[in-house]
Amino acid sequence: MIFASVFSTAATPDPPRKFVVVxxxxxxxxxxxxxxxxxxEKEVSLEVTLKLGKKLxxxxxxxxxxxxxxxxxxxxxxxxxxxxxxxADLFVSIHCNAFFKESANxxxxxxxxxxxxxxxxxxxxxxxxxxxxxxNYKENYNGFDPNDPSSYATGVLTQEANMEQSIELAAMIxxxxxxxxxxxxxxxxxxxxxxxxxxxxPSVLVEIGFLSNNNERSYITSESGQLKIVQSIHDGxxxxxxxxxxxxxxxxxxxxxxxxxxxxxxxxxxxxxxxIAAGSKSVExxxxxxxxxxxxxxxxxxxxxxxxxxxxxxxxEASELRxxxxxxxxxxxxxxxxxxxxxxxx
Ligand SMILES: [Zn+2]
Numbered sequence: 001m002i003f004a005s006v007f008s009t010a011a012t013p014d015p016p017r018k019f020v021v022v023x024x025x026x027x028x029x030x031x032x033x034x035x036x037x038x039x040x041e042k043e044v045s046l047e048v049t050l051k052l053g054k055k056l057x058x059x060x061x062x063x064x065x066x067x068x069x070x071x072x073x074x075x076x077x078x079x080x081x082x083x084x085x086x087x088a089d090l091f092v093s094i095h096c097n098a099f100f101k102e103s104a105n106x107x108x109x110x111x112x113x114x115x116x117x118x119x120x121x122x123x124x125x126x127x128x129x130x131x132x133x134x135x136n137y138k139e140n141y142n143g144f145d146p147n148d149p150s151s152y153a154t155g156v157l158t159q160e161a162n163m164e165q166s167i168e169l170a171a172m173i174x175x176x177x178x179x180x181x182x183x184x185x186x187x188x189x190x191x192x193x194x195x196x197x198x199x200x201x202p203s204v205l206v207e208i209g210f211l212s213n214n215n216e217r218s219y220i221t222s223e224s225g226q227l228k229i230v231q232s233i234h235d236g237x238x239x240x241x242x243x244x245x246x247x248x249x250x251x252x253x254x255x256x257x258x259x260x261x262x263x264x265x266x267x268x269x270x271x272x273x274x275x276i277a278a279g280s281k282s283v284e285x286x287x288x289x290x291x292x293x294x295x296x297x298x299x300x301x302x303x304x305x306x307x308x309x310x311x312x313x314x315x316x317e318a319s320e321l322r323x324x325x326x327x328x329x330x331x332x333x334x335x336x337x338x339x340x341x342x343x344x345x346x
Pocket of ligand 1: 026027033034041095096127
């Protein structure tokens with residue numbers, strides 16, 4: 001009996017880690033966001049967020065965490081903390097736009113970053129102004145004043161390490177909007193959004209459309225419009241995950257999903273590497289370009305370059321390499337195992 005129980009414990013490896021996506025419905029509770037006609041941004045963003053979450057949850061290897069599922073306000077720093085504590089792989093914030101000119105329309109996806117352009121400052125200031133309702137906001141955001149445009153030039157970019165990946169995801173979402181939603185594609189933009197400032201993982205903020213435009217408001221509040229918006233963001237997230245994890249198998253209709261989470265034993269000739277970055281930009285695989293991490297290698301697949309540190313047959317050594325990469329700012333670094341020329345994420 002003792003032998004049997006010892007054997008069964010040893011034969012059960014840990015299941016593969018799920019890809020964790022944090023969905024953040026903008027505003028809520030005391031802060032409605034923008035209001036046009038009978039529609040409030042906090043309600044529309046929550047509807048779209050919950051539909052998107054439901055769709056992502058169909059994939060057994062994705063875990064969805066919400067910053068809110070009800071009509072409550074959550075401080076922006078707290079939303080980032082929820083994602084950081086969950087060690088999430090992605091953070092996606094959902095909002096609706098508004099402008100004083102009714103003609104403004106279309107969708108856009110934001111990534112944290114400084115811009116010299118004065119355009120769109122209104123959208124940024126509007127989204128950031130919610131922190132004025134939070135207690136101790138000056139302390140929580142290092143003296144940042146959302147009403148002072150000069151504040152926007154001094155943000156410290158903790159998101160810098162993730163910028164390329166965030167832009168990659170944003171571009172994938174916008175491409176899907178362009179082909180599925182067929183409304184004005186306002187593109188990928190960068191500016192200083194407080195809700196994206198403190199997250200440790202690739203993070204984007206999606207403005208799904210303008211509530212202040214009558215035609216667009218009808219679209220983004222309709223069931224069919226929301227389904228197309230949700231499908232586009234969902235497909236963007238799935239494309240992004242596939243570029244990070246070659247073994248990710250999204251669930252398909254009419255197909256059993258059990259194989260997606262099948263546990264594969266690791267053979268004795270396995271080699272471990274740590275993936276530190278991926279993106280469409282080609283960077284020379286040199287230690288100096290990657291914060292002096294050892295043994296940098298690069299692989300190209302489609303339009304995506306993947307960058308790795310290390311190559312070892314010891315999982316323990318790979319764990320140390322990963323810890324080293326994380327400590328140098330590659331917060332989303334993960335171990336991959338290569339067996340018989342096939343690479344998969346651990
Ligand atoms: Zn908003």
